[in-house]
Each structure stands twice: as structure tokens, then as C-alpha cells.
Amino acid sequence: MLEELATKIGTSKSDVLRQAITLMQIMVIAKEETKKLGVPEANQLIANEIIFSSEQPKPHPLDTFMERLGPWEDERTAEEIVKEIYDSRTISNNDISL
Secondary structure, rough: HHHHHHHHHHHOOHHHHHHHHHHHHHHHHHHHOOOOOOOOOOOOOOOOOOOOOOOOOOOOHHHHHHHHHHHOOOOOOOHHHHHHHHHHHOOOOOOOOO
């Protein structure tokens, strides 16, 4: 269904979800203000703020993290890193009672 809607309005699936959330926000606000909303004529846009949201989507926190810190850089292979981690572990001979 999501892909079908994206194709119908010529946008991406993430834009469809964002527009659906925006529409829900508008409906909740309208209900709180006891306003009635209807669907306009078939040839009219429902609302510009739904079709073309003026609010820019917020980047995913992982994207922000990667943008600030960049990718992991190391000359070692993954196997060498894992071996170093295992080799650095210590075994405690202390008896621990709970």
C-alpha cells in the first residue's frame, strides 16, 4: 500500500509516511479546536503543508553521528581487532560470593 501511494503521488515511501503523520497532526489539532475538515474537490490539492511539508525532515541520529565523527579508521583487519580484544581479557581467580 505504501509503495502504491508513493507511485500515485510521485514521491518516496518516506515522504508518504511523513505526509501521513503531518495529516494526522492537522486532524488532531482540528479536533482539539473543534473544527471540521473535509476533502475538497477531486482536482484540488488537499493541503500544501501535507503535500509539500515546509518542515524539513530531521536527520536520523546515526547519520548525524557519522557526519560528525566519520567512519571508523583502523589499519588492522577485523580479525586482528577481535584477537586483540580476546587477548586483552583477564581471568580473575578471586572467589566472588553473592
